Amino acid sequence: MNLNQILLKNSHRVMALMLLSLHAFLIFFDKDVAFRQMFYFLSFGIFLVWQPVWRGNQKLSLVALVGLVAIGLFGFFYFNWWLTALWLAILFGLLGGRIFSGDSKKNRLIHILAASYLLAMLLLWVVPKLLKATEDLQAAEFVIFYMMPFLPLSILFIHNTLSLADDSPVVDFFYTLMLFMLAIIIILGSYAIGTLQQVNYIQVMFYTISGMAVILFGLSYLWRPSTRFSGVELLMSRYLLSIGMPFEHWVKNIATLAEHETTPNGFTQAAMNEMMKLGWVSGISWMADETRGQLGHKTSYSTEFNFKDFYMTLHSRWQMSPALYVHVKLLTQIMGEFYEAKRREETLRQNTYMQAFYETGSRLTHDIKNILQSVGTLVTAAQQTSEEDNEDLLKLIKKQLPVLNQRIAATL
Structure with a gap:
């Protein structure tokens, strides 16, 4: 077992070490600059080892590498409590988003403990520092200093039940973004209430959490359909499944083309003509093996897609939304699968012809x-x-x- 496999198998323990070093960084933030910088680099370095975005054996692009180095240096020289709150909100989104994944109960417990620790540190330590209300929570310092570290420490002793094949980085973008925005709303809401009303921080927390509870209750009520309202979930599904024409109709047309076209190049040309019928498509250029083609005209909004040996550049009339990008990527995979099937059929026909030729001779x-x-x-x-x-x-x-x-x- 190499180092990469060991880190994947014990990723939850690496995460716990990152939280412990982050805890030391938060404690020494206003006390000792040398310790603060040391624990900052330690926590950031362990975060890079643990991060759930890139696999351990995946090579980073130059842009990603420069971005990570820039973030590290910027945090080292200009870190303050606002950036600390933003960093904790990002970590809360990354860890909290994995709670809703299909992991086992033990692995879900790991992320619940980590997300609870980050949210508690955010509300009991970072936000009071932003409001300069540390005197209101002096009684919480004992909990912060001596009790909160038990949450990441307990993660160290939990056995990870995932295999190496399953313990790969999984980031649910929707839940991560939702929890990140929730943390940002809590931070800004608490700061706004505490600044405008000049009340005790306990009251600030009560107002903020009560307001968020009411909002979440309303969203949960509107999320599911009823007799009077179709529900936000259905509206979002319609938005995600809308790409300019019914998805099932487009797939049916592609399947029909696959039945009538016998060659890979003929199918590709027909599929591109079918995609040009979409109202928001201005032009398409593609490359499959040694075959190239282009339809329409280019615009300033171009997006590249690829699947195996099938490459396509789509020029749209406006900026492509994330939902539209996901569905066009799915359509590209469907066309790529049909193209590969046509290639296999053509190869099989050639092999059958040559076999018949040799047998006849x-x-x-x-x-x-x-x-x-x-x-x-x-x-x-x-x-x-x-x-x-x-x-x-x-x-x-x-x-x-x-x-x-x-x-x-x-x-x-």
Whole structure:
């Protein structure tokens, strides 16, 4: 087992170490600059080892590498409580989003403990620092200093039940973004209430959490359909499944083209013509193996898609939305699968033709050889026959020549 597999198997323990170093960073934020910078680099470095976005064996692009280095240096020189709150909100979204995934109960418990720790530190330590209301929560310092570290420490002793094949980075973008926005609303809402009303921070927390509870209750009521309202869930599903024409109709047309077109290039050309019928598509260029093609005209809004050996650049009339991008990517995969199927069919036809050609040639060679052997036998008999047996030889030749004629005709 190499280092990458060990880190994947113990990713929850790496995450716990990251939270512990982050805890030390938060404690020493206003006390000692040297310790703050040391624990900042330690927590950020462990975060890079743990991060759930890229796999351990995946090579980072130059843009991603420069971005990570820039974030690290920016945090080192300009870190403050606002950036700390933003960083905790990002971590809360990343960890909280994995709670809703299909993991086992133990792995879900790991992320619940981590998300609870981040939310508690955000409300009991970071937001009071933003409001300069630390005197209101002096009683919470004992909990922060000595009790909160038990949450990440308990993660160290939980056995990870995922296998190496399943323990891959999984980030649910929707839930991550939703929880990140929820944390941002809590931070800004608490700051706005505490600044405008000048009340005790306990009251600020009560107002903020009560308001969020009412909003979440209203969203949960509007989310599911009822007799009077179709529900936000159905409206969102309609938005996600709308790409300018019914999805099932487009897939049906592609399947029909796959039945009628016999060659990969013919199917690709027909599929591109079908996609050009979408109102928001301005132009398409594609490359499949050594075949290239282009339809329409280019615009400033271009998006690239690829699936195996099938590459497509789509030029739209306006900026493509995330939902539209996901569905066009799915359509590209469907066309790529049909294209691969057509390639396999063409290869199979060529192999079948060559096999039939070789089998026919082999059979003809065998038949011609047998005919020549029969003719050779007659010639040998004619050469060795005496004059007294000429009449018998003539009868034999008359008898064999029609048979040889039939065999030659059948062979040809």
